[in-house]
Amino acid sequence: MIRPGRVFLSIFFVLPAVAPARTWAQASSAPPIVIKDITVEGNRRVQDAVILGRVQTPIGAPFNPDRLSEDLRAIYGLGFFDDVQMRVEDFEGGIKVTFVVVERPFIRDVQFVGNKKLDTSALLEKAELKLGSVYNPVEVEKAAQRLKEQYEEEGYFEVKITPGIQKFADGDVRVTFGIDEGRRITIDQIVITGNQGLTAKQIKGVMETQERQYFILRGTVQRQKLEDDVERILALYNNHGYLQARVESHDITVDRKKARVTIALKIVEGPQFKVKSLDITGNRVLPLEDIRRQVLLKPGDVFSRQKLHETVDGITRLYGSAGHASADVAPLVSQNLEDRTVAIRLEITEGPEVYVERINISGNVRSQEKILRREIPFAEGDLFTSSKLDRAKQRLTNLGFFETVRASTSPGSDKSKILVNIDVVEKPTGMFSVGGGYSSADSFVGTVDLSQRNFLGRGWEVAARFRGGAAGTQGTLSFTEPWLFDRPLSAGFDVFDSRRIFSDYNFESAGGDVRFSHPFLDYARWYLNYRLTDDRISNLQGEALVSLGDEQGTRVTSAISPSVSRDTRDNVFTPARGNFSSLGMDFAGIGGDSKFVKFTGATSEFLPIWFNHILALHLEAAHIFGYEGKTVPLFERFYLGGPNSIRSFKFRALSPIDANGVKTGGTTQVLGNLEYLIPLPFNLRLAAFTDIGNVYGFSTKVDLTNLRYGIGGGLRWISPFGPIRIDYGINPDPRQGEKSGAFQFSVGSPF
Known part of the structure; x- marks a missing residue:
């Protein structure tokens, strides 16, 4: 049994043994008794140096019982020992002091018995008992209390935890916690009284503690969460002008027979305050008009502490953008109980430019x-x-x-x-993979992918990709230097070869491109691409031979493509706010056989809504026409359908159809996408979407009243290499030959 009090008994029994020597030394003219040696006995794991490091009395010092008693207490204070005694004996003309210790056992193992609802790893982390540490019954009791609190956090208020120990032959111990978890106590109802200015629904809306709703919320009681809810309720009242509101009580009543609890919140609202005046002082650098644009409160408004904080933050950011990062805005609020108003004064200390x-x-x-x-x-x-x-x-x-x-x-x-x-x-920026998969555009495919977005740590992007399947093959080599000659000029090239098998014909394309881009203004960038391709259409089938016979054969396309974009997205891979807009054109005819001009425009807006939910909107339009008597090549025309357009249709399923029933592709397209994203654990997002658009061409006129649309939902996984998307789109109005929906699988953002 561990007996912390033994240290004091040891001191008591040692002192009488040395007292006569001390008295004799003081009463005679003989030299003082000198300590010739200091040693340690009884320690097995704790090294001598650790123990003697607490001893302040040096060898060669005169014998001083009071000082040695302090040394004894210091050794015990290490916390490694159950008992510490001091022995004094004659030694080489002086005395030898020996500290005799009895080590406390060490914790060799921690075991939990009876836990079914909570994992052992979680309990071990909560217990905070380290293997190899000194056993201390006080710390074990504290660990048991922490475990009880953890269970209560999960709603197990009936839990009983009994700590104990099992001794090994060498004296070490295994700490055991016997656990009787009991039932999970759920919240039957939350009763709110005293509220008049705010409804119970408003108050419950800011609380994390919720009543049980089957299959949605488990409604468990967590004491800390309830304490935090009290602060949230007060913040809610403060934001509605109730500056003196308080939660007078928040009682928990447990019905153990039904395993249910009732939480009763008693609220004292107090008066509601409105803004009487708002003055700004101390501004010299920035004009008052610019500062007032950041103010979200005006006389007559119901006071809101949140709006006041946002006002202060806005003014602080305004000064920070002007080079005064050390500017301080102190809000002073004076309450007038008689007319229930507040006078606000914003005292600005601008500070120097930083x-x-x-x-x-x-x-x-x-x-x-x-x-x-x-x-x-x-x-x-x-x-x-x-x-x-x-x-x-x-x-x-x-x-x-x-x-x-x-x-x-x-x-x-x-x-x-x-x-x-x-x-x-x-994070990892390179990827090497060999495998297979399924794509909405290519069906089952085999892939070889070798890419590195940060090659040699220099920011170079290199990639070699190959994919092949029943629908065709595609190989690409690419390289990008984002800062050519250490200037913000991006330069790169692509070399590619692809073969695609469509239902009516085969398409082969080989070539390459060279591309440049450079930023301008704050968020804008210009691009200039040149591409040269050798394109071949062959194996026309059935009616396509009649409708598209002129397209059969080989064409060389030489095109230059200037474009501009503006990008304010917070994250280009998984945006939550911001906008991306682009305008571009393709001009083909610098040599080669193709003669066409293509214009494209697109914009995407991302808006954070609430609880990290995101609303995304995408609009796109494009038009292409030939010149010098040339028609637009088949492989440059527009088609819709697939994972990045109208997701209720398969890849390239939407197209103008001629009199022979052949899809001829379009010369004009419009597209709109609306997507609502809900974050989930493990980097997952749930998506609901609506897509709308159409393609118009040689035999159809542009008619915005004739649009195709789809609705659906999907799942996104934010992987280290970009979003992986699985969607199902529903076609609410299938026409002859169309299916009622389509699955879509792809990698990357939809827009």
């Missing part, structure tokens, strides 16, 4: 530092603005090289200087 003293970059193991620095739109010595720091984080995230990007600041050497800290966590 300059970047140093940019610290960490976490880049494979990536060269320069590929991070070139994405940061400021340098050391530049005026610091918070908007540029946000832009730096956005640009680094959009590289696709990093799992996380953290951009923060810390004070510099004086008030006018600031340190910028960029910390990244790299």
Whole structure:
């Protein structure tokens, strides 16, 4: 049995033995008794050096019982020992002091018996008992209490936890926790009283604690969550002008017979306050009109603490964008109980302009530092603005090289200087795979994919891809240098060869392209591509031989393609907010056989709604025409249907049809997509969508009242290499020969 009090008994019994010597030494002229040696006995695991390191009395010092008693207490304070005693004996003309210790047992194992609802690994983490640590019954009791709290967090209020130990032959112990979990107690109802200004539905709407709803919410009681809910309720009232509101009680009544609880919340609302005045002082750098545009409250409004916080944040960001990163906005709110109003004063301390003293970059193991620095739109010595720091984080995230990007600041050497800290966590950017799969466009395919988005850590993107199946084959080699000659000029090329088998004909294409792009303004970029391809249509079948006979044979297409885009998305791979818009054209006729002009325009908007839900809207239109008596080549015409257009139709299923029933492709297309995304655990997203559009061509006129549409849902997995999507689109109005829906499987964003 462990007896912490033994240390004091040891001191008591030692002192009488040494007291006569001490008295004799004081009463005579003989030299003092000297400590010749200090040793340790009884320790098995704890090293002598650790124990003697707590002893302040040195060898050669005069014998001092009081000082040695302090040393004894210090040794016991290590926490490794059940008992500590001190023995004093004659030794070489002086005395020898020996500290005799009895080590506490060590924890060799921790075992849980009876747990079925909670995993052993989770309980072990919660217990916080480390294997190999010293056994301490007080710590074991604390561990049992933590385990009980964990069970209560999950709604098991009847749980009983009994700690115990099992001794091994060498004295070590196994700590055991016997667990009787009992039943999970669920919430029968939440009763709210005292509320008049806000409804019970509004109050429950901000609470994480919820009543049981079968198959939706399990409605379990978690004490900490309930405490947090009290704060959420007060914040709700503060945002509706009730500055003196309080939750007077939040009682839990347990019906153990039914395993149900009732939570009773008693609220005292107090008066509702409105804004009487809002004054701004201290501004010299920025005009008052610019500051007031950030103010979300005006006289006569019901006071809202959240709107006040957002106002302060907006003004602070405004100053940060103007180079005053140290600006401080202090909101002062004075309540007037007589007329139930508040007077708000925003006191601004602008501070000096702040300059970047140093940019610290960490976490880049494979990536060269320069590929991070070139994405940061400021340098050391530049005026610091918070908007540029946000832009730096956005640009680094959009590289696709990093799992996380953290951009923060810390004070510099004086008030006018600031340190910028960029910390990244790299993620895999290379992929090698050999396998097979299913694509909505190609059916079953075999694939070989070798790609690296950050080759040699220099930001180069290289790829070699091959895919083949019943519908054809495709091979591609590509290379991109995003910063040619260390300038923000992206340059790259692609070489490709593909063969596709359609129902009416076969199509073969071989060639390559060279591409350049360069940013301009803050979020815009221009592109210039040149492509040269050798295209061949063969094996026309049935009626297609009549309708498309002129398309059979080989054509050389030489085309230049200028375009511009503007991209404000927060993340190009999985956007949650922002816009991407583009305008482009293809001009074919710089040599070669094809003569056509193609115009395209598209815009995508991403809006965060609530609870991290996202609403995405995409609009697209395109038109193509031939010139100098040439028709538009079949392989350049428009078709809709597939994973990136109208998902209720299979790949290229929508097309103008001639009198022979042959799909001839279109010269004009319009497309719209609306998608609602709900985040799920494990990097999953649930999607609901509506697609609408049509293709118009040689035999059909553009008619926006004649649009095809589809509705459906799907699942997205945000993998390290991009979103993987599975969708099912429903065709609500199938026409002759059409199916009622289609599955779509693809990799990448739909738009």
